[in-house]
Amino acid sequence: MPPLLFYLLALITLGFGFLVVTGRNPVTCALALAASFVGLAALFLSLDAYFIGVIQILVYAGAVMVLFLFIIMLLDIKTEEGKKLNLPAIVSGVLLAVLLTLQIIAVVGSTSLAQKGTQDTPLALADAAGKIGRAALPTITNDLKAGELPDAKLIGFTLFDQYGFHLQVIGLLLLVGTIGVVVLSKRERSAP
Amino acid sequence: MITLGHYLVVSGMLFALGLAGVIARRNIIIVYMCLEMMLSAANLALVGFSRFHLVNGLPDYTAQSLVFFTITVAAAEVAVGLAIIVALFRSKQSVDVESVTKLQG
Structure with a gap:
């Protein structure tokens, strides 16, 4: 697979994932999550896992997202949490996420197993x-x-x-x- | 060249995003969405390992079977969790995590 395509798919997955975490409106979050799952399904396809990719779209982007949207509609939540931001929770959440990412990058960078490309394992x-x-x-x-x-x-x-x-x-x-x-x-x- | 490490880093970043959302957000429904994201991130790591660990020249299908089970459990979990959220909303008229403090010591 061309590297550019991988980076595009990763950007779609992570970008819409970011939108889920930061969005104010639950409906926006749900739709962003569906888009993120479609990007993830494309990543599965790029790993030759066609069945899992299709299941991901059918179950997650289809059934689970409809369930979420249905509940949001049923509970009729429009304006929420707009009042005050929970600053300690946000700071600790971002800190933990950054630490976890750095740790994973360090581990992946130091492992020879992770350097295997698709060309090495046809x-x-x-x-x-x-x-x-x-x-x-x-x-x-x-x-x-x-x-x-x-x-x-x-x-x-x-x-x-x-x-x-x-x-x-x-x-x-x-x-x-x-x-x-x-x-x-x-x-x-x-x-x- | 795209390596296993690239996929693992994307998976880890997606998991970290979900974790940040679970900790920082206060709307229960969005916390649930972030949980789903974390489960999917684990699936991506599993499928990556499956593709790069060849058995007889084919991907390791044991890992993909585990992904199949994970997706099934996630679907069941979403159904039960959303039913709990609806029940919670009925009694509290709110989806804010801070409106549920009865179990707090």
Whole structure:
């Protein structure tokens, strides 16, 4: 991927992220967050993670953002917190963020592992077809031989082959979450 | 050349932005949005590691499975959290974090 494209996508992600943190109006923040997630999804695509990128757009930029906007509309919050800025919290927040960023830059700069580029680690699709061999489904090896990356198939294979139990636990979590939301948002009946 | 380090730094900066928002903002809904941003930043680091750690010439799909689980948990968390915010707004008529001080010692 051309470096310029990476910097553009990183700028979109971080710039709109900054807008989320500094925006006064919740609706502006929500829309900026959606734009930031689209930039992040593009970064996922640039890392050859097509399935995760699509899921990011569908779940985050789609479902989660609609939920946020819906709640903002429902609660009808227009003017908020305009009164006084919480100065100690802002100072400590910015300080922590700067410290964390500097620390990560220092760690990344001193690790040889982080200097690997995409050219150093090219995907070897035809090779992989031979190597995973019988362990995978024929549809995956056929795609690999044709020079395509069957991203969603490989994730699905990993999930159902190695993490079947975890997948069921996640399903249970979603069920419990659904029940919890219904219980939480049920209006308590006032005594007659 | 774009390296793994570039992606990790972007991920770390996004996480730091979210952290600053969680600490500094007082609107609960925006605090929640910043939490989502931090979760996504962790996902970016995971996908970066997955791409640069090749297994048989393919990205490491264990990491991407973990991202899949994280996104699912985040979606469930948002649903429950927003229901709590609505319940809170019903009783306090406010979304300011400082209107909720009952658990403060």
